[in-house]
Structures are given as structure tokens and as C-alpha cells.
Amino acid sequence: MTLFTGEEALDKALRRFMRARPRHAAPVSAAMPLISNQEAWLNIALIKQYHENMRVEESRKMVLGLLRDIGLEKIAEKRNPALGEEERFYAMLLRAAMVEKAAIVIDRPFKMLPHLKNFSAVMTVLKTIDGLYASCDIYDYDWMKDKYGALCR
Amino acid sequence: MDIPEQVGNYISGRIQALARMISFTVKVFRRILTPATYNSATRTVLINQIYFTSVQILPAFLLVSAIVGSLFIGVVFQVLKDLGLVSLLGNVLMGLMVTELSPFFTVLLITLRSGAAINAEMAAMQVNREIKALEAFRIDIIDYLLAPRVVGGVISVVLLSFLFSIVLMASGILFSRIIFGISADVYVNILLNSTNFSDIVVALLKCASFGFFITLIPIYYGLQATHEPTSIPIVVSRGMVKVFAAILVIEVLSLLIRLQ
Numbered sequence: 001m002t003l004f005t006g007e008e009a010l011d012k013a014l015r016r017f018m019r020a021r022p023r024h025a026a027p028v029s030a031a032m033p034l035i036s037n038q039e040a041w042l043n044i045a046l047i048k049q050y051h052e053n054m055r056v057e058e059s060r061k062m063v064l065g066l067l068r069d070i071g072l073e074k075i076a077e078k079r080n081p082a083l084g085e086e087e088r089f090y091a092m093l094l095r096a097a098m099v100e101k102a103a104i105v106i107d108r109p110f111k112m113l114p115h116l117k118n119f120s121a122v123m124t125v126l127k128t129i130d131g132l133y134a135s136c137d138i139y140d141y142d143w144m145k146d147k148y149g150a151l152c153r
Numbered sequence: 154m155d156i157p158e159q160v161g162n163y164i165s166g167r168i169q170a171l172a173r174m175i176s177f178t179v180k181v182f183r184r185i186l187t188p189a190t191y192n193s194a195t196r197t198v199l200i201n202q203i204y205f206t207s208v209q210i211l212p213a214f215l216l217v218s219a220i221v222g223s224l225f226i227g228v229v230f231q232v233l234k235d236l237g238l239v240s241l242l243g244n245v246l247m248g249l250m251v252t253e254l255s256p257f258f259t260v261l262l263i264t265l266r267s268g269a270a271i272n273a274e275m276a277a278m279q280v281n282r283e284i285k286a287l288e289a290f291r292i293d294i295i296d297y298l299l300a301p302r303v304v305g306g307v308i309s310v311v312l313l314s315f316l317f318s319i320v321l322m323a324s325g326i327l328f329s330r331i332i333f334g335i336s337a338d339v340y341v342n343i344l345l346n347s348t349n350f351s352d353i354v355v356a357l358l359k360c361a362s363f364g365f366f367i368t369l370i371p372i373y374y375g376l377q378a379t380h381e382p383t384s385i386p387i388v389v390s391r392g393m394v395k396v397f398a399a400i401l402v403i404e405v406l407s408l409l410i411r412l413q
Contacts, residue, residue: 032286049194
């Protein structure tokens with residue numbers, strides 16, 4: 001994970017990250033929301049359908065399986081406005097993980113999950129889906145380091 | 154700034170806007186003809202678009218076309234009888250009702266229902282930064298959002314216009330019997346004799362052009378929204394005005410082609 005002293009430095013680093021990995025960068029960010037007029041499962045499956053031409057039924061089955069693995073199968077048919085903060089975050093995380101050899105970058109996770117006391121719940125989900133992505137970076141402000149606990153040490 | 158300079162700036166701005174629109178149209182048209190555009194995701198959007206635009210609307214469309222079609226047919230047949238122009242029945246039916254009224258009525262209905270919806274949808278996506286999110290995942294906006302919607306629009310206008318013509322013809326059977334005392338056999342015969350292949354081709358091209366522009370223009374203007382929610386009504390009204398202007402231009406052009 002990388003900590004920054006201010007917004008400008010973080011945004012600059014994020015842009016650099018995206019530019020450096022033009023085919024594999026997979027952002028999880030409040031600035032890149034889910035598509036509102038599509039169900040959560042379709043938001044996640046879209047990446048495979050578009051880039052790998054995966055059939056709708058096949059991609060749906062795969063996404064429902066992943067949602068079940070992280071205990072969120074109930075969100076599959078919900079749309080973005082109907083999702084809770086955590087549900088939305090994990091849907092965005094799964095969407096990012098759908099990118100081939102995904103280089104996931106989580107941009108200020110506590111901005112999307114303000115009620116979360118620490119990062120352990122997200123780490124558990126990341127471990128559950130660790131076969132899906134190549135790397136995972138977390139970008140946040142340095143004053144948030146206490147929330148990351150062992151990750152910062 | 155003096156008046157000539159203001160006029161010059163205005164004209165120059167208009168020409169630049171038109172050039173951008175033409176360049177965008179060419180880009181979309183080329184992408185539509187590229188087989189690689191149609192992956193699993195875009196095919197899904199295409200099917201949904203056809204469903205929303207032409208299947209969901211079907212009951213209301215059939216009802217309205219039966220009412221409006223019967224009304225027009227009844228009035229036109231009565232006028233023909235009063236003026237002693239019964240011999241022109243077939244020409245009027247095919248030349249006016251099928252090739253002019255059907256596409257025009259269909260495009261008006263679809264523009265009101267789907268054109269406005271697409272315009273607002275694109276603007277809302279732009280405001281919510283959903284377009285930016287798609288781009289971050291390397292999903293091409295033209296391939297994913299535009300091409301399937303435009304193709305869906307073309308297919309929908311052509312099919313619904315054809316359906317409107319069928320309803321119109323069917324109500325013609327009834328009115329020709331009531332007003333002229335013509336049997337169904339004779340009526341069909343008159344229609345077939347009046348059918349002109351070039352008119353059908355022009356009508357088809359007109360429907361396809363209608364379908365293309367009543368989806369392309371709302372998307373184009375919808376994507377011009379800023380990140381401010383207040384920009385949504387501005388781009389929607391701008392887009393819809395341009396759509397109606399495009400409908401009139403296509404209508405006039407098709408008329409000029411037919412008159413030649």
C-alpha cells in the first residue's frame with residue numbers, strides 16, 4: 001500500500017498507475033462508480049463479456065459464484081442506488097478483479113466505507129478472490145495509516 | 154465586439170459544431186459496420202434496445218396506429234370519393250400513406266418515447282461519471298453505448314413503420330368496403346398494381362435514416378453533459394430540438410429524391 005500527504009499527490013500517482021498499466025489497471029474508486037441502470041452482476045460480468053466475449057449465461061454463472069463466495073449473492077439483481085456502501089464496494093472490487101491479470105488499485109477505500117474501523121474485512125475478501133488478480137495496491141492518505149494496522153508495518 | 158465579428162463568430166461556431174457532428178456520425182457509422190464491434194456485451198445492449206424500443210411499445214403502438222390509421226384512411230377515402238378521384242386510391246394509399254405517413258408517424262412516436270429517454274440516460278451517465286468508469290475499464294463508448302443503440306433504433310423504426318403500414322392497409326380493407334363498396338380482393342389488387350419498387354426503397358432508406366439519427370443525436374448531445382446535474386435538462390432539450398430538425402431534413406430530402 002502507498003500513503004500520500006495530500007489529494008494532489010494521490011491523484012497524480014493514481015493517474016500514473018493507470019497510464020503505466022494500460023491493459024491491466026483495474027481501479028476501485030468512488031470516482032468510477034457502477035453503471036446505475038445495470039444490475040450488480042452485470043456490472044461485474046460486463047468486463048468479461050466485453051473484453052473476452054464471454055457468453056452472458058457463462059459470465060452470470062461465474063459472477064453469481066463469486067458473489068456467493070463472499071456472502072453477497074443477494075446483491076446480484078440489485079442496482080447501484082439500491083446497494084449499501086459495503087455491497088457497492090465489493091461489487092466494484094469484483095468488477096476490478098474481472099480484468100485480465102488485474103492490477104487492482106483501491107483508491108481511498110475509507111472514502112467508500114466510512115463506517116469501517118479497520119481494513120481486515122476487505123483483506124478477508126481480497127484473500128477469498130486472490131486467484132482472480134495479479135496485484136493489489138491501496139492508495140490512501142498517510143493520516144489513515146492507523147486504520148490499516150499490520151499492512152503499514 | 155462589433156456586429157460583423159459577432160455574426161462571423163456565430164457562423165464559424167455553427168460550422169465547427171456541424172463538422173464535429175459529421176465527423177462523429179462517420180465514426181459511429183464505420184464502427185457499426187465493423188464486425189469486431191459486436192461482442193457479447195454489445196449484443197446484449199442491442200437486444201435490450203430492440204426490446205425497449207420496439208417490443209415494449211407494441212401494445213400502445215398497435216392501438217394508436219389502429220386509431221390514427223383508421224382515422225386517416227377514413228378521411229382520405231371520403232375526400233377521394235367526394236372529389237371523384239377513386240381511380241387514384243392505390244396511388245394515394247401507397248404513395249402517401251405507406252411511404253410518407255407510416256415512417257413519419259412511427260419516428261415521431263419512437264422519438265417521443267425512446268429518443269428522449271436515451272438522451273437523458275446518456276446525460277445522467279455523464280453526470281454520474283459512469284462514462285469515465287467505462288473508459289477506465291477500456292470499454293469503448295462508441296462500441297458499447299452507441300453502436301448497439303443506433304442499430305437498435307434503425308431496426309425498430311423499420312419494423313414498426315412496416316407494422317404501421319400493415320395496420321393501415323388492414324383498416325383500408327374495411328373503409329374501402331364501407332365507402333366505395335370495394336371487395337377485399339379488388340382492394341388488394343389495386344394496392345399491388347400501385348406498388349412502386351423505388352418508393353419502397355426510398356421509404357426503407359428513410360426509415361433507416363430516421364432510426365439512425367433519432368438515436369445518434371440524443372446520444373451525442375447527452376454525452377455533452379458536464380458533471381453538473383443542472384446540465385441534464387439543457388442537453389436533453391438541445392438534443393430533442395436537433396432530432397426534430399433532423400426528422401424534417403430527412404423528410405424533405407426523401408421528398409426531393411422521390412420527385413426526381
